[in-house]
Amino acid sequence: MTQAGPREWEFPVDWSKVREFARAVHDEHWNDEPLIPPPTFPAYVTSDYIERLVVDELRLDRRRTVHGEQEYEYLRPLRVGARLRCRARVVDDYVKEGKRGGRMRFVVCETEMFDAESGELVLRERSTAIETAASEGQAA
Amino acid sequence: MSDLREGVAGPAFRVGPITRTDIVRYAGASGDFNPIHHDEPFAQSAGLPMVMAHGMLSAGILASYVTHWFGAGSVRRYKVRFRERVWPGDVLSAEGKVERVRATEGAQQAELELLLKRQDGVVVVSGSAEVAF
Numbered sequence: 001m002t003q004a005g006p007r008e009w010e011f012p013v014d015w016s017k018v019r020e021f022a023r024a025v026h027d028e029h030w031n032d033e034p035l036i037p038p039p040t041f042p043a044y045v046t047s048d049y050i051e052r053l054v055v056d057e058l059r060l061d062r063r064r065t066v067h068g069e070q071e072y073e074y075l076r077p078l079r080v081g082a083r084l085r086c087r088a089r090v091v092d093d094y095v096k097e098g099k100r101g102g103r104m105r106f107v108v109c110e111t112e113m114f115d116a117e118s119g120e121l122v123l124r125e126r127s128t129a130i131e132t133a134a135s136e137g138q139a140a
Numbered sequence: 141m142s143d144l145r146e147g148v149a150g151p152a153f154r155v156g157p158i159t160r161t162d163i164v165r166y167a168g169a170s171g172d173f174n175p176i177h178h179d180e181p182f183a184q185s186a187g188l189p190m191v192m193a194h195g196m197l198s199a200g201i202l203a204s205y206v207t208h209w210f211g212a213g214s215v216r217r218y219k220v221r222f223r224e225r226v227w228p229g230d231v232l233s234a235e236g237k238v239e240r241v242r243a244t245e246g247a248q249q250a251e252l253e254l255l256l257k258r259q260d261g262v263v264v265v266s267g268s269a270e271v272a273f
Contacts, residue, residue, distance in 0.1 A: 017169075024162075024169035025200030026155045029212040036212035039203040043196050047171030062174055063186035067195040071219040 006089035010116055011045050013037060013082045037078045040070075042125050046111050049088050050127070058093075058107060060131045068106070068128040076115070076122045083116040091126075102133020144250060144273075150236035153205040156259075157229050158193055166197040193226040198265045202256045205234035210271045216249065220267035224258070231259040239268075247272045 018037045022030035027038045054060050092108035107129045113122050164178055172194055175182040183191045199220045206215055226232065233256070240251040249272050256265040 021169040021200075024166040025197065025204050027200075027204040027212075028208055032212060038200060038207065038212075039215045039218050040196060040200040043172070043200075044170050051171075051173075062176060067222050069219070069221050070196065070199055071217075072215075073217050074215060077213060 006087065007049055008085065008087050009049070011084045011086055011113075013041075013045075013078065013080055013084060015080050017044065018080050035080050037080065039072060039074070041078070042072065042111070042113060042123060043070075045084065045086060045113065046088060046125070046127075049086075049111070050109070053088075053090070053109065054129065058090075060105070060107070060129065061134075064132045064134065066130050066132060068130045069126075070128075071126040073124045074122070075124070076120055078113075078122055082122070084113045084122065085116040085119075087112050087114070098133045100133070104133055105131040107131075144238060144241055144248070146238055146240060148238045150205070150209045150234075150238075150252070153208055153234040154231065155201050155204075155234075156231035158197075158226060158232065160191065160228050163191060163193050163197065163228065166194055166200070170194065170196060170200075172196065188225075190227060193228075193230075195222040195265070198222070198226050198232065198256055199267070201232055202234055202254055202265050202267060203269075205236065205256075206252065206254070206269050206271065209236060210250075210273050214271045214273055215269055216272055217270040218267065219269070220254075220265050222265055224262050224264045226258065226264050230264075232264070233257050233259075244272075249273075 021041050022038050088111040091110045095103050095105050098104045110126045112124050177194050235255045237253045238250050239253050242249055252269045254267040255263050257263055
């Protein structure tokens, strides 16, 4: 299996992007002032990293890769205007036999997001992708 | 919220029918441009009848249910499992139940069990959350 290294980047949480995201997930608070990022907004923060990881590094077949689970722990309020320092890594990567036969590959990725100024941990997210067996030809 | 106790069900919450426009809007907002969500020929080459919604769109809608119930900024933990696909035309309904309530310093916390269902009653996302209020 291809190994993918950890990655770090910084991300400014800007108002217009948070508003766009809130509207897209049908969050009734999208037009609030002050605007508070929706719980799943970090999905946007990790989107470039995840795309590179899945497509370029792990080379998973998107036609049969499904999103299995997603988890967030919020330790401090995520605020518009904050700058996040993000640190992402693959924490697990293993193969299991599928119920209908064939190999299923599980990749678990964890990202921690810190306040770039104070250094405090704001949130931690964990995402599980599953590349299903080649014969099943499924995607989610 | 002072009368919140174990077993209490959340308010009704419904989104849809989900349109291709909803899906494309989420692709742009989230940066997830996996073509399976907007490119019909690509989706069909993967054996699907049509484009499908992002799992994270459903997860986001279920999270919007929690902030509808407890307010923006109330969520301390959120975990979901993706169970079934969502297609254009589906109407999604969220359901929630209080599993436990406990008092911490200066605030109350509740643990919630959450479901997002399609119009045919099939669960598309199941999950749990911890909220402070």
